[in-house]
Amino acid sequence: MPGRDQELGSYYVGVDVGTGSVRAALVDQRGILLAFADQPINQWEPQFNHHEQSSEDIWVACCIVTKKVVQGIDLNQIRGLGFDATCSLVVLDKQFHPLPVNHEGDSHRNIIMWLDHRAVNQVHRINETKHSVLQYVGGVMSVEMQAPKLLWLKENLRETCWDKAGHFFDLPDFLSWKATGVTARSLCSLVCKWTYSAEKGWDDSFWKMVGLEDLVADNYSKIGNQVLPPGTSLGNGLTPEAAKDLGLPAGIAVAASLIDAHAGGLGVIGADVRGHGLACEGQPVTSRLAIICGTSSCHMGISKNPIFVPGVWGPYFSAMVPGFWLNEGGQSVTGKLIDHMVQGHAAFPELQAKATARCQSIYAYLNSHLDLIKKTQPVGFLTVDLHVWPDFHGNRSPLADLTLKGMVTGLKLSQDLDDLAILYLATVQAIAFGTRLIIEAMESAGHSISTLFLCGGLGKNPLFVQMHADITGMPVVLSQEVESVLVGAAILGACASGDFASVQDKLSALTAVIYPQGGNGKNEQSWESCVS
Numbered sequence: 135m136p137g138r139d140q141e142l143g144s145y146y147v148g149v150d151v152g153t154g155s156v157r158a159a160l161v162d163q164r165g166i167l168l169a170f171a172d173q174p175i176n177q178w179e180p181q182f183n184h185h186e187q188s189s190e191d192i193w194v195a196c197c198i199v200t201k202k203v204v205q206g207i208d209l210n211q212i213r214g215l216g217f218d219a220t221c222s223l224v225v226l227d228k229q230f231h232p233l234p235v236n237h238e239g240d241s242h243r244n245i246i247m248w249l250d251h252r253a254v255n256q257v258h259r260i261n262e263t264k265h266s267v268l269q270y271v272g273g274v275m276s277v278e279m280q281a282p283k284l285l286w287l288k289e290n291l292r293e294t295c296w297d298k299a300g301h302f303f304d305l306p307d308f309l310s311w312k313a314t315g316v317t318a319r320s321l322c323s324l325v326c327k328w329t330y331s332a333e334k335g336w337d338d339s340f341w342k343m344v345g346l347e348d349l350v351a352d353n354y355s356k357i358g359n360q361v362l363p364p365g366t367s368l369g370n371g372l373t374p375e376a377a378k379d380l381g382l383p384a385g386i387a388v389a390a391s392l393i394d395a396h397a398g399g400l401g402v403i404g405a406d407v408r409g410h411g412l413a414c415e416g417q418p419v420t421s422r423l424a425i426i427c428g429t430s431s432c433h434m435g436i437s438k439n440p441i442f443v444p445g446v447w448g449p450y451f452s453a454m455v456p457g458f459w460l461n462e463g464g465q466s467v468t469g470k471l472i473d474h475m476v477q478g479h480a481a482f483p484e485l486q487a488k489a490t491a492r493c494q495s496i497y498a499y500l501n502s503h504l505d506l507i508k509k510t511q512p513v514g515f516l517t518v519d520l521h522v523w524p525d526f527h528g529n530r531s532p533l534a535d536l537t538l539k540g541m542v543t544g545l546k547l548s549q550d551l552d553d554l555a556i557l558y559l560a561t562v563q564a565i566a567f568g569t570r571l572i573i574e575a576m577e578s579a580g581h582s583i584s585t586l587f588l589c590g591g592l593g594k595n596p597l598f599v600q601m602h603a604d605i606t607g608m609p610v611v612l613s614q615e616v617e618s619v620l621v622g623a624a625i626l627g628a629c630a631s632g633d634f635a636s637v638q639d640k641l642s643a644l645t646a647v648i649y650p651q652g653g654n655g656k657n658e659q660s661w662e663s664c665v666s
């Protein structure tokens with residue numbers, strides 16, 4: 135195994151369930167990642183805007199990757215396990231068996247994924263109530279949250295799903311239940327996706343007003359009536375059955391979980407920036423914005439007092455960093471949009487063949503191709519005539535409009551590799567402009583942000599990172615540990631074991647600062663005139 139130092143003592147396992155894959159890491163007491171494994175997971179799209187997964191598939195993938203990262207080490211040195219996951223809705227019956235979330239009655243597909251937009255009608259009615267809980271989700275509830283999805287199940291799958299359901303879990307909480315048998319929910323999931331208040335608990339009047347009064351009558355037992363801060367140790371730790379599945383010792387500490395973006399935020403927001411001359415050095419952590427960029431991008435800004443930002447989720451108390459309020463901006467599809475634009479282009483087979491011949495990823499190839507065709511001008515100017523509006527899956531923030539669609543202007547008849555590379559660049563730039571709009575909305579409402587801390591799969595793309603620096607005009611800090619989300623998950627395990635006093639216990643080391651390059655940005659006037 136890579137670089138193992140058996141002398142160090144304690145290890146922690148972090149498991150991160152993203153949209154496209156499950157990842158696990160073995161992390162030591164310094165928060166350094168020693169081993170990594172990943173495994174793709176299935177997704178189904180039985181109808182347009184219906185996205186489903188299987189909790190059994192996901193658990194199997196968690197077991198495969200966990201067994202891989204602990205191979206060859208003394209299992210007695212493993213002290214804690216933490217999970218993070220996307221905020222997808224898992225449905226189980228009263229005996230904890232999967233229930234179908236689809237008209238086909240396929241109970242294997244028992245997860246409505248976070249990006250599923252089937253509950254448009256339901257969320258519209260929820261927003262029409264103007265209930266006071268909506269103030270804490272940016273004023274408008276998103277179709278990606280859990281209340282509209284629950285209402286959809288009640289109205290569309292009453293007999294096959296709703297009436298039989300015993301447990302509705304956010305995916306991070308499903309995983310901690312599966313590992314420990316404890317049904318307690320994480321404060322992170324319930325506050326961010328289920329309208330729970332860290333200060334006041336559930337609001338009965340909301341659930342009654344939207345037509346989900348049966349959840350109140352049950353004293354919230356189906357959606358959670360025991361709520362714990364992320365990192366809290368659950369029950370008696372890992373059950374013997376789960377221990378066998380995962381290849382870990384029974385009884386090790388298992389933590390209350392985090393949503394994936396929040397684990398990434400925790401993994402990067404405390405980075406040690408001393409000596410780089412960054413404006414955030416010596417300033418409160420509230421001057422930092424963590425951006426977690428995978429299938430989607432999530433923009434996590436914290437404050438000492440609640441800040442209400444129209445169209446930006448939150449303010450959520452203690453949902454990421456204990457004692458701080460969180461605002462969470464987001465773009466529903468970013469990595470997925472880049473993949474969609476590139477893979478759907480006529481020149482994609484040629485790109486694949488050329489990248490394979492050079493043993494490069496398609497994105498590394500495209501980035502070097504852009505360097506070739508830009509000649510002497512800054513790369514950003516290759517798109518003066520081509521513009522993308524990136525809301526192909528609606529706008530999460532700051533417009534909070536799920537009906538918005540994508541747009542490309544400036545297309546020509548040619549569809550060669552140069553065109554593909556330039557379309558890819560315009561897409562990346564459009565996503566970065568979207569981030570700028572989110573930052574502007576947060577700053578107008580009272581945030582004061584000087585530095586970005588970026589992680590997630592898109593953090594491996596230098597063009598994506600540079601365009602975020604150029605277009606926002608802010609330096610972007612990358613952590614030494616590329617898999618910062620996983621480090622966040624492992625820190626949960628370290629907290630649950632009692633080895634770390636709190637989830638903020640570890641400062642992540644900074645690896646690089648990407649500064650804005652003046653004059654390298656896209657011609658902003660042309661972009662703004664095209665989209666206004």
Ligand SMILES: Nc1ncnc2c1ncn2[C@@H]1O[C@H](COP(=O)(O)OP(=O)(O)O)[C@@H](O)[C@H]1O
Binds near residue numbers: 594
């Ligand atoms: N080496 C890479 N270079 C460029 N882009 C990458 C690379 N690896 C992943 N990506 C991008 O990151 C996205 C997936 O990020 P990831 O964090 O794995 O997603 P998720 O957590 O949603 O499963 C992909 O859509 C792809 O666009």
Ligand SMILES: O=C(CO)[C@H](O)[C@H](O)COP(=O)(O)O
Binds near residue numbers: 221326395427430431
């Ligand atoms: O809503 C979110 C966090 O609140 C995330 O966008 C969602 O969980 C998907 O994450 P990822 O893009 O990393 O798969």
